[in-house]
Amino acid sequence: xxxxxxxxxxxxxxxxxxxxxxxxxxxxxxxxxxxxxxxxxxxxxxxxxxxxxxxxxxxxxxxxxxxxxxxxxxxxxxxxxxxxxxxxxxxxxxxxxxxxxxxxxxxxxxxxxxxxxxxxxxxxxxxxxxxxxxxxxxxxxxxxxxxxxxxxxxxxxxxxxxxxxxxxxxxxxxxxxxxxxxxxxxxxxxxxxxxxxxxxxxxxxxxxxxxxxxxxxxxxxxxxxxxxxxxxxxxxxxxxxxxxxxxxxxxxxxxxxxxxxxxxxxxxxxxxxxxxxxxxxxxxxxxxxxxxxxxxxxxxxxxxxxxxxxxxxxxxxxxxxxxxxxxxxxxxxxxxxxxxxxxxxxxxxxxxxxxxxxxxxxxxxxxxxxxxxxxxxxxx
Numbered sequence: 001x002x003x004x005x006x007x008x009x010x011x012x013x014x015x016x017x018x019x020x021x022x023x024x025x026x027x028x029x030x031x032x033x034x035x036x037x038x039x040x041x042x043x044x045x046x047x048x049x050x051x052x053x054x055x056x057x058x059x060x061x062x063x064x065x066x067x068x069x070x071x072x073x074x075x076x077x078x079x080x081x082x083x084x085x086x087x088x089x090x091x092x093x094x095x096x097x098x099x100x101x102x103x104x105x106x107x108x109x110x111x112x113x114x115x116x117x118x119x120x121x122x123x124x125x126x127x128x129x130x131x132x133x134x135x136x137x138x139x140x141x142x143x144x145x146x147x148x149x150x151x152x153x154x155x156x157x158x159x160x161x162x163x164x165x166x167x168x169x170x171x172x173x174x175x176x177x178x179x180x181x182x183x184x185x186x187x188x189x190x191x192x193x194x195x196x197x198x199x200x201x202x203x204x205x206x207x208x209x210x211x212x213x214x215x216x217x218x219x220x221x222x223x224x225x226x227x228x229x230x231x232x233x234x235x236x237x238x239x240x241x242x243x244x245x246x247x248x249x250x251x252x253x254x255x256x257x258x259x260x261x262x263x264x265x266x267x268x269x270x271x272x273x274x275x276x277x278x279x280x281x282x283x284x285x286x287x288x289x290x291x292x293x294x295x296x297x298x299x300x301x302x303x304x305x306x307x308x309x310x311x312x313x314x315x316x317x318x319x320x321x322x323x324x325x326x327x328x329x330x331x332x333x334x335x336x337x338x339x340x341x342x343x344x345x346x347x348x349x350x351x352x353x354x355x356x357x358x359x360x361x362x363x364x365x366x367x368x369x370x371x372x373x374x375x376x377x378x379x380x
């Protein structure tokens with residue numbers, strides 16, 4: 001993040017806790033709910049949402065087991081050993097790629113320095129040379145940057161940028177197995193979303209260097225263990241659908257500096273402070289889908305249920321209700337005890353029709369006619 005006034009405000013919001021860097025997983029998850037101001041602010045400020053949720057008493061069971069992490073690290077080290085010798089064999093033999101000569105650059109540490117700016121500068125320098133002269137093949141741990149909601153996030157990908165015939169490819173190394181040529185669809189989908197984040201970041205860097213963004217291929221190379229062994233196999237994956245969603249959602253994200261400007265000047269997510277009050281001061285946009293992607297989901301679900309938010313019933317329900325944020329308001333519009341404003345007249349008419357049809361269905365089923373509000377209340 002740059003040393004601008006908004007960046008300083010975000011540092012203050014984070015409190016004494018060191019910033020937590022974005023990675024491809026968190027960015028992919030962030031774009032799943034671009035209208036949530038709470039997540040946007042906390043992620044932009046680098047707040048450790050897992051620590052916050054645990055302090056609030058709503059821990060989320062996210063993260064891999066230590067066994068899975070260890071297995072993944074071992075598999076990755078195997079694929080990358082000896083300058084990615086095994087990976088190159090796979091690229092040549094399985095995908096039929098012509099890779100006559102190879103150069104390998106590890107960008108994780110630069111002259112003994114792990115500083116982000118230095119690593120990013122070296123990444124830019126080497127990629128510029130490759131784009132201009134074609135020199136360079138493999139880049140391990142390139143450090144990329146991507147603007148998220150008006151703030152710069154550093155990406156420290158555990159991937160390799162692979163150049164062949166003038167185009168770069170993202171190579172994503174995962175430890176889930178490909179059995180008889182098939183992998184778990186949900187795991188492949190998650191890997192594709194994460195890889196799309198890297199593709200987008202690399203495309204933007206290439207464009208900054210004065211070259212067409214298409215010099216970065218939309219086809220990523222997924223490396224996974226084959227069957228029940230630790231022998232790697234490679235599969236090309238087209239991430240154009242994920243790229244389209246990612247770019248659309250990032251464009252829709254509310255700029256965080258505008259949200260921060262409206263927050264109390266003394267607000268802080270410091271774990272030792274008035275954390276519950278601070279979190280509730282930033283509006284959330286909870287939906288059940290958050291349970292699979294956000295560490296704050298259990299807290300936000302409890303909050304949504306307590307206040308009767310329509311989002312607790314699902315994103316599709318909230319969207320269908322079109323601007324009605326409260327279940328109580330929806331029930332009042334349905335039974336006619338609340339006169340709708342002009343912009344809610346159509347929604348109110350639909351709710352009344354739904355209540356009438358439900359009452360008729362109950363009556364025809366021999367259950368008697370329930371009052372409209374009571375009927376809807378039992379469903380809610």
